[in-house]
Amino acid sequence: MSGALASTLAAAPTLLQSGDGNGGDAAVLLPEWLADVLGLDGLGGAGTAIAALIAAFAIANVMLIQAALAGPWLKRKIAAAFWGKLGPNRMGPGGSLIIIADAVRMLSKELIVPDGADRPAWDLAPIVVAGSAMVGFAVIPFGEIGGVQIQLADPEIGLVLVFAIASVTSVGLVMGGYASSNKYSMLGSLRAVAQNIAYEIPLILAAGSVVIFAGSLQLSEIVAAQQETLVGPIPAWYAIVNPFAFVLFLIANLAEVGRNPFDIPEAPTEIVAGYQTEYSSVYFVLIYLGEFLHIFLGGAIAAVVFLGGGAGPVLPGPIWLIAKMWAFFLFTQWARQTFPRVRIDQLIEIGWKGLLVLTFANLILTAILVGVLEGDVEFSMAALQVITA
Amino acid sequence: MSTGEEQTDDAEQAIEPTEAKLTELKSLLGEHVLDTEEHLNAPGIVIRPDDVQAVLSTLKEEAGYDHCSCVTAQQYDDRYESIYHLKKFADPTDEVSVVVPTARDDPISESAAPVFTTADWHEREAYDLVGIEYDDHPDLRRILLPETWQGHPLRDDYDQDRPQIVTLRENANPLQKDHRGDPEDGESDTMFLNIGPHHPATHGVLHLETVLDGEQVVDVESDIGYLHRCEEQMCQQGTYRHQIMPYPDRWDYISAGLLNEWAYARAAEDLADIEVPEYAQVIRTMSAELCRIASHMLAMATFALDINGDFTATFMWAIREREKAQAILEDLTGQRMMFNYFRLGGVAWDLPDPREDFFEKSRDFLDGLPGATREFHDLLTNNEIFQLRTIDTGVIDPETAKDFGCTGPVARGSGIDYDLRRDDPYGYYDELEWDVITEDGCDNYSRLLVRMREVEQSAKIIDQCIDLLEGWPDEEREIQANVPRTLKPERDTEIYKAVEGAKGELGIYIRADGTDKPGRFKIRSPCFSNLQSLPAMAEGEYIPDLVAALGSLDIVLGEVDR
Numbered sequence: 001m002s003g004a005l006a007s008t009l010a011a012a013p014t015l016l017q018s019g020d021g022n023g024g025d026a027a028v029l030l031p032e033w034l035a036d037v038l039g040l041d042g043l044g045g046a047g048t049a050i051a052a053l054i055a056a057f058a059i060a061n062v063m064l065i066q067a068a069l070a071g072p073w074l075k076r077k078i079a080a081a082f083w084g085k086l087g088p089n090r091m092g093p094g095g096s097l098i099i100i101a102d103a104v105r106m107l108s109k110e111l112i113v114p115d116g117a118d119r120p121a122w123d124l125a126p127i128v129v130a131g132s133a134m135v136g137f138a139v140i141p142f143g144e145i146g147g148v149q150i151q152l153a154d155p156e157i158g159l160v161l162v163f164a165i166a167s168v169t170s171v172g173l174v175m176g177g178y179a180s181s182n183k184y185s186m187l188g189s190l191r192a193v194a195q196n197i198a199y200e201i202p203l204i205l206a207a208g209s210v211v212i213f214a215g216s217l218q219l220s221e222i223v224a225a226q227q228e229t230l231v232g233p234i235p236a237w238y239a240i241v242n243p244f245a246f247v248l249f250l251i252a253n254l255a256e257v258g259r260n261p262f263d264i265p266e267a268p269t270e271i272v273a274g275y276q277t278e279y280s281s282v283y284f285v286l287i288y289l290g291e292f293l294h295i296f297l298g299g300a301i302a303a304v305v306f307l308g309g310g311a312g313p314v315l316p317g318p319i320w321l322i323a324k325m326w327a328f329f330l331f332t333q334w335a336r337q338t339f340p341r342v343r344i345d346q347l348i349e350i351g352w353k354g355l356l357v358l359t360f361a362n363l364i365l366t367a368i369l370v371g372v373l374e375g376d377v378e379f380s381m382a383a384l385q386v387i388t389a
Numbered sequence: 390m391s392t393g394e395e396q397t398d399d400a401e402q403a404i405e406p407t408e409a410k411l412t413e414l415k416s417l418l419g420e421h422v423l424d425t426e427e428h429l430n431a432p433g434i435v436i437r438p439d440d441v442q443a444v445l446s447t448l449k450e451e452a453g454y455d456h457c458s459c460v461t462a463q464q465y466d467d468r469y470e471s472i473y474h475l476k477k478f479a480d481p482t483d484e485v486s487v488v489v490p491t492a493r494d495d496p497i498s499e500s501a502a503p504v505f506t507t508a509d510w511h512e513r514e515a516y517d518l519v520g521i522e523y524d525d526h527p528d529l530r531r532i533l534l535p536e537t538w539q540g541h542p543l544r545d546d547y548d549q550d551r552p553q554i555v556t557l558r559e560n561a562n563p564l565q566k567d568h569r570g571d572p573e574d575g576e577s578d579t580m581f582l583n584i585g586p587h588h589p590a591t592h593g594v595l596h597l598e599t600v601l602d603g604e605q606v607v608d609v610e611s612d613i614g615y616l617h618r619c620e621e622q623m624c625q626q627g628t629y630r631h632q633i634m635p636y637p638d639r640w641d642y643i644s645a646g647l648l649n650e651w652a653y654a655r656a657a658e659d660l661a662d663i664e665v666p667e668y669a670q671v672i673r674t675m676s677a678e679l680c681r682i683a684s685h686m687l688a689m690a691t692f693a694l695d696i697n698g699d700f701t702a703t704f705m706w707a708i709r710e711r712e713k714a715q716a717i718l719e720d721l722t723g724q725r726m727m728f729n730y731f732r733l734g735g736v737a738w739d740l741p742d743p744r745e746d747f748f749e750k751s752r753d754f755l756d757g758l759p760g761a762t763r764e765f766h767d768l769l770t771n772n773e774i775f776q777l778r779t780i781d782t783g784v785i786d787p788e789t790a791k792d793f794g795c796t797g798p799v800a801r802g803s804g805i806d807y808d809l810r811r812d813d814p815y816g817y818y819d820e821l822e823w824d825v826i827t828e829d830g831c832d833n834y835s836r837l838l839v840r841m842r843e844v845e846q847s848a849k850i851i852d853q854c855i856d857l858l859e860g861w862p863d864e865e866r867e868i869q870a871n872v873p874r875t876l877k878p879e880r881d882t883e884i885y886k887a888v889e890g891a892k893g894e895l896g897i898y899i900r901a902d903g904t905d906k907p908g909r910f911k912i913r914s915p916c917f918s919n920l921q922s923l924p925a926m927a928e929g930e931y932i933p934d935l936v937a938a939l940g941s942l943d944i945v946l947g948e949v950d951r
Contacts, residue, residue: 183580260699338702340772340774346778
């Protein structure tokens with residue numbers, strides 16, 4: 001499903017060449033390059049679609065492999081490191097074969113369907129959760145290898161699109177929680193909605209300040225704008241240019257991906273497992289997978305918007321971007337090991353009374369600053385008017 | 390050790406104040422007192438079954454007996470008897486037993502629940518196991534056994550061989566009564582939710598019947614008894630000398646075993662008038678405090694688990710510290726959890742050889758403890774999110790806590806300065822330097838803080854004990870008093886004695902019937918009384934705070950249900 005969607009996106013007419021001079025040579029997007037190499041150009045639209053499908057398949061698999069590494073194995077290894085234990089170490093090198101053992105175990109479990117489950121919705125929810133996280137990667141620019149931009153599609157509205165897709169997950173959570181016919185699931189899904197509404201806006205506003213800097217919603221443009229150096233060897237990453245926005249974004253992002261201290265929709269000690277209480281076997285795997293993909297997507301967005309995308313010395317872009325995604329994953333695990341969970345009412349309060357105000361302030365200040373720096377007084381005045389209003 | 394003459398002197402001295410107290414009580418209660426009894430721990434006054442509330446409220450309001458520690462029910466050949474063991478929070482050695490006999494053919498007694506809230510559950514248990522009915526009781530149902538149970542197991546006409554045949558249909562199915570809190574028109578905003586008996590936050594098999602309004606708890610009721618293992622009956626079938634001691638380990642089974650053993654040892658030793666050698670008392674004190682540290686560490690770990698919501702570093706680090714205490718206890722007793730180390734009149738054996746290694750290991754543990762505690766303060770008490778979650782949630786004020794019979798860290802977290810180790814000294818505690826910890830916050834945070842600070846005090850006690858044991862002359866290492874092979878305390882001697890367990894006041898009531906086995910063995914579980922106060926803490930709060938309050942009570946279902 002994700003592949004099909006991605007290919008539609010890839011084939012969409014919003015395709016644009018990236019790079020505005022700072023980003024170096026105009027790079028070719030992965031599907032275009034594939035179409036070229038495989039000689040699918042001759043087939044016209046169909047050829048582009050096939051190339052996009054192949055590219056999407058490749059990217060999706062890279063993501064799935066990462067989730068497989070993270071879920072059953074590295075997550076445990078990381079947790080064990082925090083606990084002062086060894087973690088899995090019996091199966092394969094460093095216990096890595098536990099991935100296979102776990103996969104077999106999970107998939108061979110009985111799929112238990114609760115009695116009053118609302119069937120189509122209940123079955124669709126895991127697919128929506130896993131699928132929406134996966135689709136988000138369609139617009140992530142992974143960086144360049146040999147002049148090829150590893151990105152499936154680069155629409156002008158990339159940033160908006162990726163946020164929109166990422167928040168489709170909450171629809172999946174609500175579907176699953178509501179259709180499970182379980183009060184814990186229901187509480188979990190209600191919490192998921194409340195949480196997502198409270199955090200989506202600060203998240204987008206924090207990213208919005210970057211849009212003002214970059215002057216574009218196109219992800220490749222945002223990355224390209226960060227390729228300069230600020231002072232000496234320090235890169236002009238927006239995390240360094242505007243660390244305040246970065247911190248706000250990280251906090252909101254933790255809530256968005258539902259990790260500690262904001263893992264309220266699951267809240268294992270309170271509402272058992274929240275929206276996923278009734279899911280088992282394959283469906284559970286899908287939801288679990290969706291969660292990890294979601295964390296990685298959150299990391300990828302943070303990397304693209306604030307950490308210069310695939311920028312980094314020596315190694316090729318995609319490696320750097322994936323490294324940054326893993327850094328975000330480590331950050332979530334670190335938070336998970338140390339932070340207590342906030343209560344739902346406190347979370348809403350932090351979201352609406354704290355983060356929202358701060359992100360708005362950040363957005364307007366950024367607007368004024370950018371206006372002054374670029375000599376665009378009108379722009380600054382407009383921002384000031386927003387404040388006074 | 391002492392001569393017979395001295396003993397008589399002691400006995401006379403002991404009886405005189407008791408008689409003075411009895412005269413005082415008689416003048417206070419006047420007509421109500423039918424007769425008096427002599428229990429080893431306290432004077433007993435016998436009253437009519439319909440005078441219970443009048444007598445108890447007089448004793449509570451005018452004589453200051455504000456702590457209804459326990460209610461024991463039992464059957465005699467000619468009557469049933471409920472005994473209310475009253476104490477003062479200010480001075481737990483000032484005790485009085487209110488004995489309420491009821492007729493054998495129609496055992497109805499007035500309920501004490503309107504006077505002491507804690508009597509609610511205790512009387513339900515008495516009704517459940519012995520079958521005494523309490524008039525004016527707010528909710529007289531079975532509490533430990535299933536609702537459909539036939540008969541009352543502690544009655545002498547109870548036939549244990551008769552199978553309990555109750556069809557599945559007749560059993561209450563909690564899933565069916567799913568709309569409690571919903572009025573008939575179905576337009577209510579509340580939702581009934583079963584939390585447990587299998588739920589990550591219930592720390593065992595506890596079933597909380599909750600009514601929720603959104604995320605807020607409107608009503609919560611504990612359904613216990615899933616882990617009822619007839620501990621009292623089993624103790625009644627064991628001989629004093631050897632067969633009872635293994636059972637206490639199984640009450641509060643998470644590493645507080647020696648504290649439980651001490652409860653039985655203390656009651657039985659006082660009953661049989663056994664003098665424990667000082668050396669053994671020091672070993673007992675040291676090992677019991679190790680148990681307290683282990684138990685408090687686990688309490689902290691699970692509380693962190695409830696607040697953090699996952700198996701986190703805090704949980705694992707606390708378990709690691711507990712593990713060190715466990716290792717020392719294992720060296721000492723040979724067991725990790727079911728120690729069975731205390732004996733009547735002493736302990737099973739001396740410290741392990743070589744003694745220097747044991748001392749070194751213990752000292753290493755104590756030396757590492759301040760660092761570990763600092764880590765936990767960094768991770769928990771100094772964490773702002775943690776403070777946000779625990780301060781001013783699960784509040785129980787001191788008066789309510791006393792009314793519910795809360796003891797231990799729960800009471801001390803509400804500012805009640807009550808610790809039996811100091812107030813009713815036993816073992817070697819009164820010879821050592823340490824403080825009773827109290828916090829005035831009355832909330833979840835205070836209860837955690839009390840436990841964390843108590844760990845420090847326990848470490849202080851252990852340190853002094855190790856010093857004492859190190860310097861103890863070889864020839865005076867007497868670990869065991871000379872106790873007869875068979876103990877047969879005199880018929881109808883009764884005693885109720887408590888020690889400060891990890892969770893609070895752990896009391897044992899024993900009535901001797903002239904044989905080598907107790908006629909009645911009653912356990913006063915601190916968790917049982919503490920758990921009863923959960924609604925007072927959690928109603929009106931959010932679900933996460935209910936979970937936090939439950940965690941801060943630090944209950945062990947093995948001890949609640951016995």
